[in-house]
Amino acid sequence: MxxxxxxxxxxxxxxxxxxxxxxxxxxxxxxxxxxxxxxxxxxxxxxxxxxxxxxxxxxxxxxxxxxxxxxxxxxxxxxxxxxxxxxxxxxxxxxxxxxxxxxxxxxxxxxxxxxxxxxxxxxxxxxxxxxxxxxxxxxxxxxxxxxxxxxxxxxxxxxxxxxxxxxxxxxxxxxxxxxxxxxxxxxxxxxxxxxxxxxxxxxxxxxxxxxxxYPTDTWEHRSDVPEWMREKSLVLTLHGKHFTGRTFLDYSAMLDVIRQVARQIDGSRVLAYLPGWEGRYYRWYGRYDVDPALGGEEGFRRLVDESRELGVHVMPMFGANIASRDVPGFERWGEPGIVRRASGLMDAGSVDWDGSRHYDHGSGAMINPAFAPWRAHLVEQIGSLHERFGFDATFLDITAMHSNDPNGDTTEGLRSLAGDILRAIPGHLIAGEAWFDALSSIIPLVQTGHHDTVPVYHDLPDDQLFTRTNRSFGHVCLGDPAHGSSGVHEAGYVSAWRLPVRRGVIPTMGVVEDTLALAPDRVSQIISDAREYAELYLESESARTF
CATH class of the missing domain: 2.70.98 (Beta-galactosidase; Chain A, domain 5)
Structure with a gap:
């Protein structure tokens, strides 16, 4: 320091x-x-x-x-x-x-x-x-x-x-x-x-x-948690297309994974989370649509519809506060709302998307969700896609971003964004990345944190501070059980592939193209964790109260 x-x-x-x-x-x-x-x-x-x-x-x-x-x-x-x-x-x-x-x-x-x-x-x-x-x-x-x-x-x-x-x-x-x-x-x-x-x-x-x-209803009584979410004991992270264009799972392969898992655990226990569903992960944030190379409109609709027939709910990923600068219209709904520090300076830099080691990809920009034109643009995209495909939940990336931006309160902007989505899609679930205390009432379901790819759990050090109101699942960088691959995430290879079974931590499995075939024993362990989670925390009235 x-x-x-x-x-x-x-x-x-x-x-x-x-x-x-x-x-x-x-x-x-x-x-x-x-x-x-x-x-x-x-x-x-x-x-x-x-x-x-x-x-x-x-x-x-x-x-x-x-x-x-x-x-x-x-x-x-x-x-x-x-x-x-x-x-x-x-x-x-x-x-x-x-x-x-x-x-x-x-x-x-x-x-x-x-x-x-x-x-x-x-x-x-x-x-x-x-x-x-x-x-x-x-x-x-x-x-x-x-x-x-x-x-x-x-x-x-x-x-x-x-x-x-x-x-x-x-x-x-x-x-x-x-x-x-x-x-x-x-x-x-x-x-x-x-x-x-x-x-x-x-x-x-x-x-x-x-x-x-930050007054918040308990998890069991939150109006922004659909009843079906309170029955979930397993999240499947189904990795789509990497920033570089490398595909892990197309829509058909995602559906095949869901079918295989639903033969081992009741589909109503499963939430399918889809990072990289829109094509090159992160590259076209701000322009969301199905990717023809992954199966196009027909393939994505079949993925959502047939998952629902199995009891599985589907959650594609969107960016709460980031978009690519070269998406049409960015100069209107994005650039004026770029996040600033208290000094007025803009944050710069990026992760290493392509192994170039320079951490200086300039395609994306952070946008303050307090900027109303950005919220309107994002909500319109999510709403129109939901109308076309009927998915059950929306994952918002980087929701735990906080900046003391002189142009708007980032946390209250996120609250407005969540409210706008729920008004556009009543009964929808909103999930997000990471957590701090002021987010409790805004985003009910969040990913775990991580520090240098090691999972970090929000139910520590005080279980009740988090778990009374919220639940978590594995971060997108959680390694898949076969390779330790972080899929579309920039971490690369990660040794952690399994989460502890605790009330505030829903078992999660990352899946790339051959995960189920190459690691059946580890896959069975995670599914066993999901059954244990359901038995401990979901299946009896006494287990549901905190």
């Missing part, structure tokens, strides 16, 4: 959880408080108010107009910290630093505890794929930290071992102001910081806060 190359003598304030300092960032510079213009008020109950009527900059060598106010309030187990600030240049973020903690691993994330190396570590929220699905974590035996924000503002957590003693570290807690409402003043959402002596209570309180912030 990068850091300042000097020590800034920020004033520190002693609290029940250690020494704290404060700073604010504009889009131009970083500012601490001016100690000469700062007062401190301590109340009988231990509350402290730090009131700075001026700021410092240049590492403390200069002063500037502006204000910062920090309130530290004792709680039953620690403190609540709330900071506000003002600067004429506009506030980008406000930071709290907890000083001189023992360098310890960070737990309470979706993976195993994350070690902090001497070079430091940064975690960011929201992250749909790994690390922090919710702004809460634990630092060794030292501290538990959670945000009490009511919206998914970007938050960055930096764990910075001291250069001269890596056994001691500082921890930065930074929260960004909403870029859609730029202002010279920012009342940052608060932090609850406490020793991790009662982890169960800490986790429960955070879960209850998230439930209040």
């Amino acid at each position: 990068m850091d300042l190359s000097f020590r800034w003598p920020h004033p520190r304030y002693s609290t029940a959880i250690g020494e704290l300092s404060f700073r604010l960032h504009t889009f131009e510079n970083v500012y601490g408080i001016d100690p000469a213009l700062t007062s401190v008020e301590v109340s009988a109950d231990g509350s402290m108010v730090v009131d700075a009527r001026g700021l410092s900059w240049a590492g403390g060598q200069a002063t500037a107009p502006g204000t910062l106010r920090a309130s530290i309030t004792p709680t039953a187990r620690g403190v609540r910290v709330e900071v506000s600030g003002e600067h004429a240049d506009g506030i980008r973020s406000i930071g709290v630093t907890v000083h001189d903690l023992p360098t310890s691993a960070v737990s309470g994330v979706r993976e195993d505890a994350l070690e902090v190396p001497p070079t430091g570590r940064i975690l960011s929220y929201p992250n749909g794929w790994f690390d922090l699905s919710s702004p809460s974590f634990i630092i060794g035996d030292a501290l538990a930290v959670r945000s009490i924000d009511g919206q998914p503002r970007p938050k960055t957590f930096a764990f910075i071992p001291h250069f001269d003693d890596a056994a001691i570290m500082d921890v930065d807690l930074l929260v960004e102001a909403d870029a859609t409402h730029p202002s010279a003043a920012f009342d940052a959402p608060g932090w609850v910081i406490e020793p991790p002596r009662d982890v169960a209570a800490f986790v429960t309180e955070h879960r209850e806060h998230i439930a209040r912030a």
Whole structure:
């Protein structure tokens, strides 16, 4: 990680959880408080108010107009910290630093505890794929930290071992102001910081806060989950055509796989997910239609119709927020809505689609779903295709993308997109890629995350935070059981091919052209997992309640 190359003598304030300092960032510079213009008020109950009527900059060598106010309030187990600030240049973020903690691993994330190396570590929220699905974590035996924000503002957590003693570290807690409402003043959402002596209570309180912030019906009672989805215990990922044009399964081969699987498990338990159904995967995002080379209109209609006769429901894949720049009309419904960072810069780069190793394919662009013309374009395509073919569900790619875009809230844009689709196709299922807490009420069914192709599960570290309202299935990069092939996905070959059987994780099988023939034993294991999932979580009324 990068850091300042000097020590800034920020004033520190002693609290029940250690020494704290404060700073604010504009889009131009970083500012601490001016100690000469700062007062401190301590109340009988231990509350402290730090009131700075001026700021410092240049590492403390200069002063500037502006204000910062920090309130530290004792709680039953620690403190609540709330900071506000003002600067004429506009506030980008406000930071709290907890000083001189023992360098310890960070737990309470979706993976195993994350070690902090001497070079430091940064975690960011929201992250749909790994690390922090919710702004809460634990630092060794030292501290538990959670945000009490009511919206998914970007938050960055930096764990910075001291250069001269890596056994001691500082921890930065930074929260960004909403870029859609730029202002010279920012009342940052608060932090609850406490020793991790009662982890169960800490986790429960955070879960209850998230439930209040993002109210969502339980999975069993969600109106956006069709009854048939509540009976699914197996997702088949049927890979179509790769970006390079290499075909894994055409529509006829997809249907043949479905027929074979439906001989081993009741088809009503199966959801067929179709990445690369529209032709070259990703290449023509924004122009969705059946691919003549995969079987055309007749082949796709037969796939959907005959799957339904077997009880199987079909879910093709669309991009929630990405399209190819050379699709006709992009200059109207795409380009003006290209995603920007809070600074106004556009994100660039891509994955490696063709083995060129340059990660710089320029065909696609990320579009903010808050941009109404993009939503209208995408919904029209999904709606017209549904009218032609009658598929049962829509998978939206990259739904967990979040950017603090000054032109529109990406999460609320996604909410609008989901609502637009459901108004166009009542009773439809919408699924998406990856998850963080604010998505709970928007997308009921999501793919697992992954970190360097290793599956990452949203029902960790707190099963109830995710599973009460949502379900997951295997990411499109899950390896197929025969080869470890990620099919149309850019990962290539992946060692993970099977998921754990847990209420929040629906068994999933990736299939390329010869998977069933070459790996019958592994295929049988996954289908056995699906039967076990149904028996444990679907077949009795008691199993259906959480």
